[in-house]
Amino acid sequence: MPGMTAYAGFFEVCSPKQGEYVFVSAASGAVGQLVGQFAKLVGCYVVGSAGSKDKVDLLKNKFGFDEAFNYKEEPDLDAALKRYFPEGINIYFENVGGKMLDAVLLNMRIQGRITLCGMISQYNNDKPEGVHNLTCLISKRIRMEGFLVPDYFHLYPKFLEMMIPRIKEGKIVYVEDKAEGLESAPAALVGLFSGRNVGKQVVEVATE
Template identity: 75%
Template sequence: MEEVKNKQTVLKSYVNGFPKESGMLLNASATISLKLPEGSNAVLVKNLYLSCDPYLRIQMTKAEDSYFPPFALGSPIVGLGVAKVIDSGHSNFKKGVSGLTGWEEYSIISSTDFLRKIEDTDVPLSYYTGILGIAGITAYVGFFEICAPKKGEYVFVSAAAGAVGQLVGQFAKLSGCYVVGSAGTKEKVDLLKNKYGFDEAFNYKEEQDLNATLKRYFPNGIDIYFENVGGKMLEAVLSNMRLNGRISVCGMISQYNLEQEEGVRNMFLLVTKSLRVQGFLVGDYYHMYPKYMEMIMPLIKQGKISYTEDIVEGLESAPAAFIGMFYGKNVGKQLVVVARE
């Protein structure tokens, strides 16, 4: 079978501190056959949308104790995406799919454990990397399953304008809660209040004292904190939690690029306030995806929930888009378009 060009974004070197574009390389000379070998159980796809997610930074470090294995140098970065099936040795996957794929034009997916066929095409295909993908079920599990919200409770969401945070805030409002979000620009703060319906929002970069800021927005304290940031924000939140509060730990983006992670000095408040803190890996909750879809699809189609995507074109734009997330440059879910169907 004739081979075709298969442009790739590969990891050139492992990362210390903040990732740099020089650590990722565009390989324009790779090739691939668009026909699987006879008897293969793999799935050959043409990638359409790729997801930039902060957790990928962890796999760019060669750490033996990481819960995600490091990427192989010189090989394509692997992340979440939406793709069109070109050839398949698996009966379940014949058309559109979402799941783990390579940062390249075409990918051969050997393990289908995290692959899902796209059933509903009445919504943008790109949604399957975000609101209908990992970001969506992460928000759902972290908020509803772990925090178990009650009507009238006080909810705080950090990194609230990101792929997950924007959904958590809207889920909180739909549950009858009072919700405040933090973000890093005026544009994002306005988005939280005017598009997503947050009761209040603030730019954490403009606040000198996060403890005082949270006291201002939550004079009665916080019942639920959806944690995306860590560090100084977490320390300030602990001081403002109410008795029997719940904290769902989704990520700690402020810590990923530090050689020495920041400590939190008031952990005894977990005891005195009877707080429950639970971290989670969304992969442990994939079995809940059908339940989540039953909830979210009607909300999308009825216009009761909004979702923002920040889209760049081409694999050559992927490194800058990925790195920009750690500087707060993206607004909403960061995506890379590889090809449009």
């Protein structure tokens, strides 16, 4: 499911082109880690954000992102993005929402694309944070589009055709976060919202 989500969201909704500049938030998550690798397959420059040093290392050293940064250590997200994208962002793969989206809007290039996969920073707010820089969508003629993976299930054979040989060759790698025992499930769920997991959060109920 995260694989198909990354595949549909990146290839179908973002329409990436070689040489474009791609930013992925929650990049060490189940979907983000694949989006970054897909971006490299297309020949894009890709930067990811994540919430710990370990995750940042994983992005650069295991998943092949060109750059990565720990958003929790950046007092000014706008300045961080300007550092990694001095010429701006063509494609933003959105997993978090809120302040990050506002900073990205300021750094998008003309005719950029923002693909909304998730907004995990917002789901537990009674009233989601406001996003203030939407006028950038007009001045920069940006397309922002939400998607849900069931609309793309017909692409599953095409997805497998791309993935299977690349996984076998080690060109695409994948990390899961496995919690053991049903009793660990509530904590694992809560961990999603504090950014504790790396990759897909799986709960192994029993090993037999």
